[in-house]
Amino acid sequence: MNIRGKAFAVGSAAAVLLTSLSFIGASASVKPSKAITTKPVTLTMWWWGEQEAPGAQAWVDATVKAYQKKRPNVTIKTVLQTTDGLMPGFAAAAAAKSGPDLQYFWGGIYSQQPGWDGQISPVSDHIPADELKHYINATTELSFQGKIWTAPWYVNPSFPVLARTDVLSKYNLKVPKTWTDLLKVCDVLSKEGVPTLAGGVKDGWFGGWLYSIIGGQSVTNKDVVAAVVGKQKFTDAKHADWWTRLQETKDRKCWNSDINSLELYQAQQLWKDGKAAMTVVAGPDAPNFANAVGASKVVVMAMPKWSTGKFAGKMGSTSQTIGITKWSKNKDVAADFLMFSHEKAQLNSWYKLTGSMPADDRFDLNTVKDPVKKALFQSALPGAPYLENFIPAQLDADAVFTNVQLVLAGTKTGKAAAADMQAVMERLRKTDRSLVKNFTAWNK
Amino acid sequence: MIKTAPSEYRFTAPRNLGAVFGRLRTSGPFLWVLPAGLCVLFIFGYSVVDLVQQSFKYEGDWVGFENFSLVLTDPLFRTAMSHNFLLLFTVPILSVMSFICAVLLFETRKGMKFYRSAVFLPYILPIPVIGVVFGQLLQLNGALNSALRAMGFESLALDWLGDPKQALWTMSGIIIWKEVGFGTILILARLISIPLETLEAARIDGAGFFRLHLKVTLPQLRPVILFYIINESIVMVSWVFNYVYVMTNGQGGPGNATVVSELYIYRSAFQNNSPELAATAALLLLLATLVFIIGFFRIQRNASKGVFDD
Numbered sequence: 001m002n003i004r005g006k007a008f009a010v011g012s013a014a015a016v017l018l019t020s021l022s023f024i025g026a027s028a029s030v031k032p033s034k035a036i037t038t039k040p041v042t043l044t045m046w047w048w049g050e051q052e053a054p055g056a057q058a059w060v061d062a063t064v065k066a067y068q069k070k071r072p073n074v075t076i077k078t079v080l081q082t083t084d085g086l087m088p089g090f091a092a093a094a095a096a097k098s099g100p101d102l103q104y105f106w107g108g109i110y111s112q113q114p115g116w117d118g119q120i121s122p123v124s125d126h127i128p129a130d131e132l133k134h135y136i137n138a139t140t141e142l143s144f145q146g147k148i149w150t151a152p153w154y155v156n157p158s159f160p161v162l163a164r165t166d167v168l169s170k171y172n173l174k175v176p177k178t179w180t181d182l183l184k185v186c187d188v189l190s191k192e193g194v195p196t197l198a199g200g201v202k203d204g205w206f207g208g209w210l211y212s213i214i215g216g217q218s219v220t221n222k223d224v225v226a227a228v229v230g231k232q233k234f235t236d237a238k239h240a241d242w243w244t245r246l247q248e249t250k251d252r253k254c255w256n257s258d259i260n261s262l263e264l265y266q267a268q269q270l271w272k273d274g275k276a277a278m279t280v281v282a283g284p285d286a287p288n289f290a291n292a293v294g295a296s297k298v299v300v301m302a303m304p305k306w307s308t309g310k311f312a313g314k315m316g317s318t319s320q321t322i323g324i325t326k327w328s329k330n331k332d333v334a335a336d337f338l339m340f341s342h343e344k345a346q347l348n349s350w351y352k353l354t355g356s357m358p359a360d361d362r363f364d365l366n367t368v369k370d371p372v373k374k375a376l377f378q379s380a381l382p383g384a385p386y387l388e389n390f391i392p393a394q395l396d397a398d399a400v401f402t403n404v405q406l407v408l409a410g411t412k413t414g415k416a417a418a419a420d421m422q423a424v425m426e427r428l429r430k431t432d433r434s435l436v437k438n439f440t441a442w443n444k
Numbered sequence: 445m446i447k448t449a450p451s452e453y454r455f456t457a458p459r460n461l462g463a464v465f466g467r468l469r470t471s472g473p474f475l476w477v478l479p480a481g482l483c484v485l486f487i488f489g490y491s492v493v494d495l496v497q498q499s500f501k502y503e504g505d506w507v508g509f510e511n512f513s514l515v516l517t518d519p520l521f522r523t524a525m526s527h528n529f530l531l532l533f534t535v536p537i538l539s540v541m542s543f544i545c546a547v548l549l550f551e552t553r554k555g556m557k558f559y560r561s562a563v564f565l566p567y568i569l570p571i572p573v574i575g576v577v578f579g580q581l582l583q584l585n586g587a588l589n590s591a592l593r594a595m596g597f598e599s600l601a602l603d604w605l606g607d608p609k610q611a612l613w614t615m616s617g618i619i620i621w622k623e624v625g626f627g628t629i630l631i632l633a634r635l636i637s638i639p640l641e642t643l644e645a646a647r648i649d650g651a652g653f654f655r656l657h658l659k660v661t662l663p664q665l666r667p668v669i670l671f672y673i674i675n676e677s678i679v680m681v682s683w684v685f686n687y688v689y690v691m692t693n694g695q696g697g698p699g700n701a702t703v704v705s706e707l708y709i710y711r712s713a714f715q716n717n718s719p720e721l722a723a724t725a726a727l728l729l730l731l732a733t734l735v736f737i738i739g740f741f742r743i744q745r746n747a748s749k750g751v752f753d754d
């Protein structure tokens with residue numbers, strides 16, 4: 001074989017090799033979208049979100065209508081879930097392997113766990129990678145061993161503290177930026193019979209928020225997962241100090257005295273009524289709160305800093321998501337609907353109807369003129385990891401919710417609460433026998 | 445030629461038709477209830493067998509008594525069971541109150557129908573309604589405490605559902621308020637059926653109000669009060685879930701102050717994704733309830749004997 005022949009042979013081989021490699025690469029990263037069936041299809045979607053993003057119901061109705069116009073063979077039935085019923089309802093459906101095709105999930109562990117339990121099909125199996133890459137927080141919270149479990153829907157800056165300058169200035173006070181300042185404000189206002197912070201922990205959920213916005217200042221999500229799998233302890237100073245900070249807020253009478261007998265949404269009314277100086281609200285709902293009392297009187301901020309940790313003074317960021325159930329017979333249609341909901345018209349419509357941020361980087365932030373909203377959205381890009389989403393849901397309910405209630409009732413110390421959290425975690429490692437394996441794999 | 449069947453296959457009329465009809469007469473009632481009995485047996489029997497199976501498994505693998513060990517050593521399960529046990533103390537209170545209410549209604553000539561409806565009304569109210577109403581009423585700054593403060597009873601204005609020390613007892617009070625109507629109507633129905641001559645005779649013999657009802661009425665009401673006690677004991681051990689769920693948003697809080705065993709089972713099964721632990725706890729609860737169920741059947745049997753003896 002002459003040189004030209006050799007060159008031709010080598011060139012041909014290289015060409016074949018490159019073609020093969022590029023084909024393999026392409027097929028591994030981007031799954032070609034399948035043709036959507038034209039047969040009659042009915043999808044059921046169980047969702048949540050109107051509670052924290054008022055206007056979501058209108059968006060769901062409009063988006064479903066628009067999708068059904070695009071695909072007349074598809075009917076989508078939507079069912080709004082209650083806060084307390086969201087998880088138990090899906091657990092019952094998963095046990096029966098029957099129920100919704102599309103299900104709402106909070107981010108992090110709330111999306112990971114159903115994935116680990118085989119209840120959902122990864123959206124990355126149905127939505128091409130070049131589409132998924134635009135979905136905000138998809139890789140931070142929702143990925144597991146190369147797959148992405150659920151599709152982010154809207155961003156939840158977690159969780160903004162709202163301060164009323166009119167209430168503070170009435171007592172010659174300024175918006176506190178540090179923990180020490182916050183406690184000083186508590187001292188002054190408690191003497192006047194005015195709560196500095198309005199909150200309600202009867203329903204438990206606010207306990208998880210407090211863990212994330214106070215506890216998240218001294219640790220990272222990697223630290224938290226390390227404590228979950230037993231490589232660190234929840235009694236270690238960086239994990240436990242926030243409980244002492246929480247106790248300080250109780251001792252210094254920062255909260256409304258009826259915090260244990262009110263639900264969070266009831267307590268926030270105190271702030272709206274001007275009977276409390278500060279409160280904590282769901283990110284998507286923050287602009288509505290600010291506008292309700294007059295945006296000029298409101299400062300939207302992260303929880304005052306008490307630590308020098310990496311995420312102290314930063315707002316957390318998480319995306320609320322939609323997943324495709326394992327038992328759905330129309331996964332590709334479900335995925336097609338999810339992609340449709342991320343088209344420009346739907347992203348703009350979401351912002352218009354709810355005032356909150358869609359979880360898609362193709363949404364043009366320049367269209368946001370409201371300074372409160374703009375500041376809030378920018379703080380979530382990129383925000384700190386939302387801590388509550390990195391611990392087992394049972395630890396959240398059995399240790400965080402309960403101990404926050406007890407510390408704020410004054411019947412437990414911060415130190416005892418940290419010890420209890422560690423004890424619950426140790427017990428959980430025994431009862432959930434695949435917990436360590438799953439969390440370790442997630443943390444890689 | 446037509447062959448005849450062997451003699452063992454031939455139908456032969458029984459020698460004594462009367463005996464056959466007699467047997468049918470005695471087993472007849474059992475045959476009538478057989479379909480319903482089989483249905484009940486299938487529904488409950490299958491559930492119990494499945495429960496037992498699940499409690500010995502983890503993700504389909506046999507694990508022996510491991511689940512029992514995990515549940516019995518769980519401080520939360522022990523707390524939950526202790527709360528069910530504490531709630532049993534409401535049963536004597538309920539029984540006494542029901543008896544007193546029934547006697548007072550019996551003795552009230554004017555407006556008895558109104559008072560009877562008023563006492564029975566809480567029993568027919570849906571528990572979620574009660575949860576919402578009392579949840580608002582008993583807030584630290586709710587209507588009850590506002591009224592107490594207005595009357596100068598500041599020290600009585602407690603955080604009824606928000607203080608871990610008060611919450612379970614507040615819950616007990618609400619359960620008593622709701623359940624006392626059932627006991628009252630039950631006892632009153634029996635009280636009305638007592639022959640008036642018996643009561644008149646006692647009065648003629650000089651029995652006053654207290655003596656009449658303690659020495660004459662109460663013994664006659666014994667079977668129905670015992671039935672009520674057993675029924676309410678079963679309620680306190682295994683049917684208080686609804687109250688706890690609606691009044692604490694499914695948390696059993698504050699802390700674990702109002703967690704009961706059914707809530708533990710519910711949370712294990714539907715929130716914590718541990719169906720095996722839920723099955724184990726349910727089995728343990730079933731065994732605890734069985735004690736009361738056996739007592740209930742014994743009372744029923746004794747009461748039936750009394751009726752037939754009469």
